Amino acid sequence: MRTVLISGGGIAGPVLAHGLRRRGFVPTVVERAPGPRPGGQAVDIRGVALDVVERMGLLERVRRERTRMRGMSILDPDGREIDRSTEATFSSGRLDGDDVEVLREDLVRLVHEHTREDVEYLFGDSVTRLDEDANGVRVDFAHGPSRAFDLVVGADGLHSTVRRLAFGPEERFAEYLGSHLSVFGADNFLALDDWQMWLLDGDTGCGVMPVRGNTELRIAFGFRSDPRDRDLRDPDALRRTVVDRLASMRWEGARLAEAARTAPDFYCDAMAQIRMDTWSRGRVTLLGDAGYCPSPLSGQGTSLALVGAHVLADCLAGADGDHRTAYARYERRMRPFVALNQALVTENPGGPAPEASVERAKNAISLDG
Template sequence: MNILVSGAGIAGLSTALDLGVRGHQVTVVERAGHLRINGSPIDVRGDAIGVTAEMGLLDAIRAKRVDMSERTRFVDREGTVIARVPYEEVNDSADDIEIPREDLTNILAAALPPNATIRFRESVAALTEDGDGVDVRFASGGSARFDLVVGADGLHSRVRKLVFGPESDYLRHLGLYVGITELNSEDFGDDDRGTMYNYPGHMAGITGYHDKVLGILLFRSEFIDYDYRDLDAQKRIVIDAFAGHEEWKIPRLLAAVDADPEFYFDSVSQIHLPTWHRGRVVLVGDAGYCAALLSGRGTSLALTGGLFLAEELERAGGDHTVAFDHYEKRQRPYVEFAQSTVDVGGAILAPATQEAITARNTRLRSLPAKSREPKGERA
C-alpha cells in the first residue's frame, strides 16, 4: 500500500519503520526542516521495550541510556538539597530505559528501509477521501494520492483537525504549562544538573545528559489561548509566569528562554477521542491519544501504536477497516492506563501550595534510597 505519515517525531518514524519493513511504500512529511530532536529525555517502558526488540533496535537504545531522572533532587532558594527522588518514584521497573529524544529519533530514522522516505518542510493542507483512496494537498502546493493517511503529527495535529474537527473538542488541559530551553553548558556545572526549585505552583529546574544542559520551567495555570507557532508569545508567557522571582537561578533560566531560537513551550494536556480512525485516516501517538509528559509514557504509546497498526494491517491483508478496529482494541488499554497516571507527576513536580511542597519533601526524605547497576552508557 502507498501510505502517507504526517509527522517525523517518535510516533511517525516508528510507524513508518513498522510499515516499511512490511513492504508498504511510506512517505513521511515533516513541517520542520530537520528532525525534531529538542526536548528532555524520554522513557521506553513496559511492552514498548519488547517492541523495540522486535524492531531490532533494543541494543542500540540501551547503549544510549541515560540516568537523568534518577539523579533528580529538590533544592531550596539558596540551592541547598532538601529532598531526593528515589528511583522507584520515576520508574516502573529496572528495565525502563531513559534515552535522549535526539538519540531515539536518530536511531529510528537510520533504521528506515529504502521504501520509507522523509520529506522535510512539507505538511498536509487538505484531505479528500473518495472511498478508494485519499487525495492529499500539501502546504507546498503539490498533491498526491495515497491508500491510507496516518496522522502522527502530535498534540496539535493538523490531520486530526482536518478529519475530526477542532482541537478544543478533544483536548483536556491538566492545569500546567512547560517550557524547555537549552542552556550554555559552560555556565552551569555538574552540580546544577538534576536540581529543581519550587515555589507554589511553579518549578524551575536544570537537567542534562551527555554534553547538553537544559532548563525546565513548569507552572500551574488555567488554559491559555495562544498561537502555538508564535515563539515570541510563548516566551513572554513563561517569562511573565515567573516574573518577580529572583531566587535560585530563575533569572538566568529566563534569560536563556528569551535568547533561545528553538525554545519549546506547550500545555500539559491530553487528547481524548472516542475513536482514532475515520475512513482511510488513522491517528497514532499524541495526535490520537496524548497522555501528557506527566505520564512518562508518551514514547511507549507511540512505539506500541505504530507496531500494532502495522501488524493489524498485515493480518487483515490490507483491509484497513478491520485493521483499524483491531489496532484500537489492542492499543486502548495502554492509553487508558497511561492517561490515568498523571496526577502523581504533577503533585511531585509542581505542588500547588507551600504546605504541599513541604509535605512532598518530608515524604521523599522518609523513603529509603535505592539504586541499580547501569545497563548502558550513563550521562
C-alpha cells in the first residue's frame, strides 16, 4: 500500500487523488476550508488540459457547466463603449473554439463529487509539520492526530504551507508582478445578458461578467501595487483599498464599491509567479500553483494544475512508487510546459498574450510522455 497525503482540496489535489486511486495508491486530501471552496473567477480549460478532463470522464459535465458569453464591450473611464467583440472575450479567448470557460467553484464541485466516494477527505484541517525519515513522512495537523504517509504532495496554492515547511519562506520563490487582483460576486445590478464589460481607468482595470443564468455577476478588479506595502498584507485593509479604488471610478464606481464592501466571497491577492529550481525534496513534491504558479494573468493556472496532476500520477505509477525516479520524470516532462505558460504573462505586459502564443503553450506537452 502506497499512501499519499495531498494538501489542497481545490482542483489539482483532487485530480491527482483521482489519478493515484486509479493506479493503486491510497490518497488522502487535506483542505483547510470546511468543504469545497465556493466563489472565485471563471477559469479556462485549454488544449491538452481538456484531454485530462476527458480521461477523468468529466468532459461532458464540464461542458454543460461552461459560461456562455455572446461577446464583450470595452469601455472608456466614463463608461462609453469604445470597442466590442462577438468573436472573443478577454476572460475566455475565442468563443468559437474548443476551450472551455467554467466558474472555478463549479469545477471544484465537479472534481470533488467525482472523487469523494473513493478518496479520503479531511476538511477543516491543515498541515503544520513534516518529519521525514527512511520509511516515510510523519505529518502533524492543526486539529487531527499525526499520521504517517509514504509521500506528501503540496497542492495548496500560491501561499503553500507544504512549500514553506519543506523548502523555506515564500519570498525565496515568489516573483511579484506589480499588481493585485480582486474577485467577488454580486447581484446582476447591470442587467447584463451573457455579455461582458471591460474598462481600463489609469492604473486600474475592471471586468464584469454575468453568471448563473444572468442572475449574478463576477467582478474582477485589478490595480497596480507595491508588494512591500504593508496595508496590502492585511485582509481588512486590503478590502478597504479595493473599495476606495472602486469608489473613485467614474463608471459605476459607487455600486461596484458597495459590492466589494459587502461580498461574502471577496478575494484579493498579489499577482505573482512561483519559480523554483526543483519542485521536490525527499518524499515531498509540489503541484500546480504551489510549485509553478503562472498567475491568473496567464489564464493557464487551471490547465497547469490539471495537466500537472495527470503527469505526476502517471510518473508515480510508472516508477512503481519510487519517488526519486517519479519526481525526476515529473519535472523533466512538466518544466518546458510550465515555462511556456508562465511566459504568456511577460510576453505582452499589461495585455493578453498573442493568440498564437496561447495556442502553442496550451498544447506543448503529451499526456503519454
